[in-house]
Amino acid sequence: MKRFTKHLIVRYIIAGGTSAAVNLGLLSLLYYVFDIYYLYASIFSSVVAFFVSLTLHKFWTFQDYSRKDIYTQIGKYSMTSLFGLLLNTTLLYVFVDHFHFFVYFSQILAGGLVAGITFFISRSLVFKGKTDLFSFNI
Numbered sequence: 001m002k003r004f005t006k007h008l009i010v011r012y013i014i015a016g017g018t019s020a021a022v023n024l025g026l027l028s029l030l031y032y033v034f035d036i037y038y039l040y041a042s043i044f045s046s047v048v049a050f051f052v053s054l055t056l057h058k059f060w061t062f063q064d065y066s067r068k069d070i071y072t073q074i075g076k077y078s079m080t081s082l083f084g085l086l087l088n089t090t091l092l093y094v095f096v097d098h099f100h101f102f103v104y105f106s107q108i109l110a111g112g113l114v115a116g117i118t119f120f121i122s123r124s125l126v127f128k129g130k131t132d133l134f135s136f137n138i
Contacts, residue, residue, distance in 0.1 A: 012119055015056035023049035050081060062127035076126045084118045
């Protein structure tokens with residue numbers, strides 16, 4: 001497993017998937033089990049997932065252990081996340097309303113595109129970790 005996760009892109013996908021699972025799991029728990037209004041549950045779960053994502057990407061994905069500029073990184077990561085949300089929403093709208101794709105397919109397509117774009121933004125502007133993106137030597 002350690003051999004597999006030594007690659008930056010693999011760690012990025014795992015960290016992003018973990019954050020998405022936390023978001024969906026917490027949303028489901030709050031809404032279906034505790035009967036919390038879905039918008040409140042969504043906001044709370046998104047905030048928790050944001051911090052899970054930030055922590056995993058900073059310390060594990062990009063292996064940036066410095067705490068010197070952590071508040072600057074949080075700000076930059078917040079802006080990257082907001083940009084990703086805006087881009088995802090725009091792409092979803094275009095795919096569904098203009099190209100008439102199914103919603104779930106559109107979300108997968110938009111999410112994949114946004115993940116690719118935000119990966120490069122995070123890698124070059126937010127975190128200063130290792131850059132082993134294309135080193136797939138096994």
